[in-house]
Amino acid sequence: MSVTASQVHGAVQTLTQSSDTLFLLLGAIMVFLMHAGFAFLEVGTVRHKNQVNALVKILADFGISALAYFFIGYWVAYGANFFADAQTLSQGNGYELVKFFFLLTFAAAIPAxxxxxxxxxxxxxxxxxxxxxxxxxxxxxFEGMIWNGNFGLQAWFENQFGFGFHDFAGSVVVHGVGGWIALVAVIFLGMRKGRIRAGKHTNFAPSNIPFLALGAWILCVGWFGFNVMSAQTLNGISGLVAMNSLMAMVGGIVAALLAGKNDPGFIHNGPLAGLVAVCAGSDLMHPIGALVTGSIAGALFVYLFTYLQNKTKIDDVLGVWPLHGVCGAWGGIAAGIFGQSTLGGLGGVSVAVQVLGTLAGITVALVGALIVYGLIDKLSGLRLSEEDEFNGADLAIHKISATNED
Incomplete structure (x- = not known):
């Protein structure tokens, strides 16, 4: 029995589709696992009376995020919906469904x-x-503006500067937007009770360093799915992305080690700062450029978090604004700097566009958060009562503590 060229082509196409679907599914699972990292990082940082709440929030947020993104967000960003029969949706081995799952894990990182x-x-x-x-x-x-060309922003950049805004894996689109949204929410909530004593700032020590470290490790491992699998196809996979992620992570570790003076909280957040910053240009930079990018991000996090905690009334418990907001913005700009061919990068990127695109992301995040959190704060209030805060969110909200001792 002879095999025709069309049959061979069809078999190859099926194999390619199924391989790409499996590849992206594994990426989605790795990024989904990162949410456990977010949870344990928070559990280890907050006081014991708020540990249950930290765990419940992350999982509940994911459930709400999935509904919001399935019915509204994915349609806003990509103009696609899931109101078709299952046979239609499952075409091409269900690649588009797995793509939704992958992008959902990115979207759900915002509330995390x-x-x-x-x-x-x-x-x-x-x-x-x-x-x-x-x-x-x-x-x-903002996701649709950058990754789907919505509202003509990318087209304008290309017409004016010759290049679009480059954010391969979401330094700005995900982390920057999430960090700047968080800043608005933190400001609306105000400082925790007891932070100011006798006119001086008092910092609450992390409750569980092993849990904090576990969260950081889970995030570091999952990040290689976050970055490498942003290629979304096996054909697009790049060892350069993996290498640059590794070097930026290492740069963040070493910078936080030195700037943080051996503080375990800083050392375990340093690699995360480096990984946040390298997302945008991980497919463009030379590994040395990624190392510098991660090192600057690690130092930025340590110094900014220390300043916020000791000198301002911005009570950002885990330092998510410096870690994701500022390091994410730095990553967007760094892609324009270290992506240049003169610095060993692959080129095809503009510093001016990277600055403007980063500012656009910050603007969308700030305006959107001001509207959302401002309205909710006005209508129902965002903060626990003083008594509930004193007793802890675990008992006040969930009626149980993390450790029930006889």
Whole structure:
């Protein structure tokens, strides 16, 4: 029995589609696992009386994020919906469905980022309502502008500067937007009770360093799915992305080690700062450029977090604004700098566009968050009562503590 050329072509196409679907599914699972990292990072940082709340928030936020992104957000960003029969949806081995899952894990990172900033004093259901609108509307607006060409921003950049805004894996689109949204939420909530004593700032020590470290490790491992699998096809996979992610992570570790003076909290957040910053240009930079990018991000996090905690009234519990907001913005700009061929990068990127695109992301995040959190704060309030905050979110909201001792 002879095999025709069309049969061979069809078999190859089927194999390619199924391989790409499996590749992206594994990426989605790796990024989904990162949400456990967010949870344990927060559990290890907050005080014991707020540990249950940290765990519940991350999982509840994911559930609300999935609904918001399925019914609204994905349509806003990509003009696609799932109101077709299952046979239609499953065409091409269901690649488009797995693509949704992968991009959902990115979208759900927004409330996971915010959660760390607003910990220990936020009301539960008002925050879930904010999650619905930030994931359903605010985040997808900028996501669609950058990754789908919506509203003509990318076309304008290309016409004016010759290049579009480059953000391969979301330094600005995901982390920057999430971090700047978190800043607004943190400011609305105000400082935790007891932070100012005798006119001086008092910092609450992390409750569980092993949990904090576990969260950081889970995030570091998952990040290789976040970055490498942003190629979305096996054909597009790049060892350069993996290498640059590794070097930026290492740069963040070493910078935080030196700047943070051996503090375990800083050392475990340093690699995360480096990984946030390299997302945008991980497919363009030379590994040495990625190392420098991650090192600057690690130092930025240490110095900014220290300044916020000791000199301002911005009570960002996990330092998510410096880690994701500032390091994400730095990553967007760094892609324009270290992506240049003169610095060993692959080229095809403009520093001016990277600055303007980063500012656009910050603007969308700030305006969207001001509307969402401002309205919720006005209508229902965002903060726990003083008594509930004193007792802890675990007992006040969930009626149980993390450790029930006889």
């Amino acid at each position: 980022i915010v959660s760390g900033g607003i910990a220990e004093r936020a009301r539960f259901y008002p925050v879930l309502i904010a999650t619905f609108f930030t994931v359903g509307l605010v985040y997808p607006v």
